[in-house]
Amino acid sequence: MHEFLAQLVNGISLGGIYALIAIGYTMVYGIVELINFAHGDVYTLGSFFSLAILTALGATGELHGSVLVIDVALSLVGAAVCCGLIGVLIERLAYRRLRNAPRLAPLITAIGVSFILENVMQAWKGSAPLPFPDVLPNPTFALGPVSVSMQQLVVVALALVAMISLQIFVSRSKTGKAMRAVAQDRQAALLMGIDVNRTIAITFLIAGVLAGIGGFVSGVYYQSTWFLNGFGAGLKAFTAAVLGGIGNLPGAMLGGFSIGIIESFATWKLGGQWSNVTVFAILVIVLIVRPSGLLGRRTQEKV
Amino acid sequence: MACGAGQSRMAMHLSRSFRALAALLCAASVAACSHSTSSSGAGASPAPAAIKIGIDLPLSGADASVGRSTLNGMLLAISQANAKGLPGKFKLETMQLDDAVQGVHSPEQGVSNVKTMIADPSVLAMLGPYNSNVASAEIPVTNGAGLAQISPSAVSDGLTLGADAATLRRNNPAQNAFFRVCTTDSRQGSAAAAFALKFGWKKAYIIDDDETYGLDLANVFEHDFAAKGGTILGHDHIAKNTQDFKSLLTKIAATKPDLIFFGGTTSTGAGLIRQQMFDTGLGKVAFMGGDGIPDIATVAGPRADGTYYTLAAPNAQKLPSAQAFIKAYEAAYHKPIGPYSANAYAAAQVAIVAIEHAIVAAGNAMPTRAQVLAQVAKTTDVRTPIGPISFDANGDVKQPVLSLYTIKNGKPVFLDQINLK
Numbered sequence: 001m002h003e004f005l006a007q008l009v010n011g012i013s014l015g016g017i018y019a020l021i022a023i024g025y026t027m028v029y030g031i032v033e034l035i036n037f038a039h040g041d042v043y044t045l046g047s048f049f050s051l052a053i054l055t056a057l058g059a060t061g062e063l064h065g066s067v068l069v070i071d072v073a074l075s076l077v078g079a080a081v082c083c084g085l086i087g088v089l090i091e092r093l094a095y096r097r098l099r100n101a102p103r104l105a106p107l108i109t110a111i112g113v114s115f116i117l118e119n120v121m122q123a124w125k126g127s128a129p130l131p132f133p134d135v136l137p138n139p140t141f142a143l144g145p146v147s148v149s150m151q152q153l154v155v156v157a158l159a160l161v162a163m164i165s166l167q168i169f170v171s172r173s174k175t176g177k178a179m180r181a182v183a184q185d186r187q188a189a190l191l192m193g194i195d196v197n198r199t200i201a202i203t204f205l206i207a208g209v210l211a212g213i214g215g216f217v218s219g220v221y222y223q224s225t226w227f228l229n230g231f232g233a234g235l236k237a238f239t240a241a242v243l244g245g246i247g248n249l250p251g252a253m254l255g256g257f258s259i260g261i262i263e264s265f266a267t268w269k270l271g272g273q274w275s276n277v278t279v280f281a282i283l284v285i286v287l288i289v290r291p292s293g294l295l296g297r298r299t300q301e302k303v
Numbered sequence: 304m305a306c307g308a309g310q311s312r313m314a315m316h317l318s319r320s321f322r323a324l325a326a327l328l329c330a331a332s333v334a335a336c337s338h339s340t341s342s343s344g345a346g347a348s349p350a351p352a353a354i355k356i357g358i359d360l361p362l363s364g365a366d367a368s369v370g371r372s373t374l375n376g377m378l379l380a381i382s383q384a385n386a387k388g389l390p391g392k393f394k395l396e397t398m399q400l401d402d403a404v405q406g407v408h409s410p411e412q413g414v415s416n417v418k419t420m421i422a423d424p425s426v427l428a429m430l431g432p433y434n435s436n437v438a439s440a441e442i443p444v445t446n447g448a449g450l451a452q453i454s455p456s457a458v459s460d461g462l463t464l465g466a467d468a469a470t471l472r473r474n475n476p477a478q479n480a481f482f483r484v485c486t487t488d489s490r491q492g493s494a495a496a497a498f499a500l501k502f503g504w505k506k507a508y509i510i511d512d513d514e515t516y517g518l519d520l521a522n523v524f525e526h527d528f529a530a531k532g533g534t535i536l537g538h539d540h541i542a543k544n545t546q547d548f549k550s551l552l553t554k555i556a557a558t559k560p561d562l563i564f565f566g567g568t569t570s571t572g573a574g575l576i577r578q579q580m581f582d583t584g585l586g587k588v589a590f591m592g593g594d595g596i597p598d599i600a601t602v603a604g605p606r607a608d609g610t611y612y613t614l615a616a617p618n619a620q621k622l623p624s625a626q627a628f629i630k631a632y633e634a635a636y637h638k639p640i641g642p643y644s645a646n647a648y649a650a651a652q653v654a655i656v657a658i659e660h661a662i663v664a665a666g667n668a669m670p671t672r673a674q675v676l677a678q679v680a681k682t683t684d685v686r687t688p689i690g691p692i693s694f695d696a697n698g699d700v701k702q703p704v705l706s707l708y709t710i711k712n713g714k715p716v717f718l719d720q721i722n723l724k
Contacts, residue, residue, distance in 0.1 A: 003557050010549045118405075127364045127406050129574055131604035138582065149582060222546060223578050224602055226365070228406050232544040267550040272541035273513055275550075 015260020040234015046215020087208025245296025364406030365570030372641020492523025521566030574602025
């Protein structure tokens with residue numbers, strides 16, 4: 001029982017990171033029907049920006065008090081903002097002109113952008129995995145029979161706060177309404193006076209911000225980063241988005257957490273080499289039973 | 304790109320959904336093509352009296368730090384030989400190819416590199432690769448072409464021993480073209496098990512990366528550790544490109560091990576596992592591996608301390624025969640030697656001595672690959688920084704030496720060494 005709960009906590013933490021990335025896939029797909037393969041690399045870029053900011057602030061080891069709060073906040077916000085802007089830039093430079101081109105063109109462009117980002121990161125910090133400073137004090141708390149570490153709490157809390165605020169933003173704000181309108185019918189939205197380009201840019205901004213938060217979180221959680229991490233994590237997150245029903249926000253979150261937990265339990269019960277097999281086997285089964293994903297049909301609206 | 308054109312022509316006849324897939328494959332293969340051309344840097348134009356030595360190592364990506372220091376060892380031996388002069392006024396040149404694709408050593412890229420070398424008739428011998436899985440893909444090719452191949456570090460047993468080796472030599476079963484100056488996994492795994500028990504670690508949990516090298520090493524360790532009275536708590540394999548080991552380590556922590564043994568390399572998981580051990584209550588437990596993890600501090604940072612590893616080589620710093628090499632290396636590259644620099648230097652020396660003998664045997668004329676290969680097989684007591692090297696019929700060194708290191712304050716500290724027969 002104790003180990004079950006410990007593995008559940010591991011799975012939820014891992015799932016929080018997947019969910020943060022999965023939202024970016026699902027939002028972009030929802031609004032422009034593009035599988036943005038570069039998104040996983042934006043996430044890695046997030047951990048690179050956090051690392052660069054922490055290094056610039058001189059944070060190499062565990063921090064305390066106000067220094068901790070300031071450094072962590074700067075690193076988190078800095079990574080989120082930079083990744084958001086990178087997302088907007090990618091959309092502006094690579095995807096916007098291809099918006100009315102055949103589907104395959106932006107898809108291949110996305111793969112190209114992914115390679116470009118990977119190689120930029122490789123040129124920037126080198127091709128070896130990088131240690132990430134262990135800034136967060138990591139005491140463990142006893143929650144009933146299970147112990148939860150500070151890092152895990154931070155991962156899950158950040159993921160939840162980001163996702164809930166996003167959900168509120170999309171469902172309540174005017175921009176959120178515009179996003180849903182563009183997702184449903186771009187032409188009609190344009191006729192209603194919605195600035196489609198701006199709305200799509202904001203979608204990429206939000207996706208980038210969440211990926212940046214994910215990058216920061218992964219750096220703190222694993223104390224390491226590598227320029228190719230985005231490939232594997234992106235693949236899992238994309239799977240999470242499909243599992244939950246691509247284009248559906250709560251679906252991406254559900255998918256992310258599910259995959260994290262499945263992976264964790266598969267490693268525990270079946271062994272590490274079976275974790276990917278299990279995840280994808282479950283994906284296949286779910287898609288056979290529900291082709292549009294777990295939450296794919298329940299809501300008509302995309303975004 | 305020829306491959307790209309072929310695929311898109313094919314795609315015309317396919318249904319729409321398959322087109323996307325074909326395009327994806329195309330993008331991937333174009334990326335691979337461009338990688339190999341950009342990395343085949345130093346290919347000099349063939350001079351009339353030039354003999355080339357092919358070098359295949361991971362020179363980019365996660366293995367680059369060890370790859371580069373290994374390359375430097377080889378280049379040092381070659382430049383010294385050129386300075387001294389070869390019989391017949393021949394000059395040695397190199398063809399350096401990178402077998403890492405997208406940051407990770409790739410058997411497919413290794414095979415393509417070896418084919419590039421074979422296509423150039425002035426390449427008479429090759430050095431490398433660094434990794435065992437790359438070697439096992441390359442051996443059938445060099446064996447078929449009769450190109451002498453000497454690896455500084457590929458330690459998997461099956462490359463030279465038993466039925467696996469026979470399968471690798473299927474193209475030309477009568478001939479062996481693969482040699483190595485390091486020892487084998489089984490000797491390394493046995494040595495690691497002996498060291499572990501000597502330190503009083505009785506209960507071990509084993510993890511491996513499911514690659515040729517890591518799996519062999521882990522299996523031999525498991526066999527020997529159990530045979531000598533240790534308890535094996537479990538043995539897990541990990542999937543490629545895993546970043547999260549917390550679930551696995553949580554499971555391991557529940558078994559309360561004295562030691563976690565890892566078969567694999569820093570890039571295939573050792574670095575992240577060592578780091579995450581501290582997050583799962585295993586920070587004080589010893590972590591041990593083979594010669595795939597000397598660079599673990601580059602990933603695990605300060606948490607690398609408390610890692611133990613064996614090297615399939617004697618401690619070059621302690622060998623009198625190595626002092627001149629170390630001085631020359633540091634003078635040439637302004638860096639301390641890497642874990643396999645001395646082996647690399649020795650591998651290059653063996654190739655150079657064989658080429659020199661072959662030139663003389665051919666009457667100071669350009670020798671053939673077969674002549675060079677025959678000379679490599681006859682290698683006897685070549686004096687190298689890792690001791691005198693002679694090959695047995697399998698292509699393995701006679702009388703190997705293994706050493707044990709630990710990491711303290713991010714630096715390797717030599718602990719012990721043993722001689723195996």
